[in-house]
Amino acid sequence: MKLRRFLLRYYPPGIILEYQRRNGDIETKSIDLLTLSPESDVDALVDQIILEEPLLSDSKKDVVRKMIYKLMDKLDGHNRSRKFYLYKILRAHILPLTNCAFNKSGSKFITGSYDRTCRVWDTMTGDELVSLEGHRNVVYALAFNNPFGDKIITGSFDKTARIWDAESGQCLHVLVGHTTEIVCVAFSPRGTVAATGSMDRTAKLWSVDTGAIIATLEG
Structure with missing residues (x-):
């Protein structure tokens, strides 16, 4: 399989991989990022995606990182255009x-x-x-x-x-x-x-x- 290009999916957030099979067929594969938020650790997320996705190698890290930042900017702007939006997440308690x-x-x-x-x-x-x-x-x-x-x-x-x-x-x-x-x-x-x-x-x-x-x- 050969990776052809990346596509962004804003809602629900995700990255679409377009690839070509050995027989010439063009197909797509989704990487869902449903929990993505302005507080997400982008570097850790990129490492996880590269590790789990066979179509991607370390050479694609910068591309994946840029796409995730684009998604985060879009989601943040979408939330702030509403009457209510996520303001802050606090994680201090060690239990529920x-x-x-x-x-x-x-x-x-x-x-x-x-x-x-x-x-x-x-x-x-x-x-x-x-x-x-x-x-x-x-x-x-x-x-x-x-x-x-x-x-x-x-x-x-x-x-x-x-x-x-x-x-x-x-x-x-x-x-x-x-x-x-x-x-x-x-x-x-x-x-x-x-x-x-x-x-x-x-x-x-x-x-x-x-x-x-x-x-x-x-x-």
């Missing part, structure tokens, strides 16, 4: 995420994960501001104390909830009382009371100032 929440202004957001941490992020830059560490199991539920945004509550499969200082990452209180996983958390509008819900079929109200239980709701 469970939840996320913004503060009221949208300047920060938090993520929870199976890696037992909650992380605070700057929305504009994507920088990690602080990592909240201390839970011994999955961090499943989380919330800011909006509209203030200076405290965070997290609920975990370790049966505890924690209240944190959103700026420093300091743990202010460990809320102990549930007998199974905590699956939902919230602050009251004034930020003085925190609520937790658990798989133990109860909800509890807590003092944000002291961390003490105010009430247990059953039934």
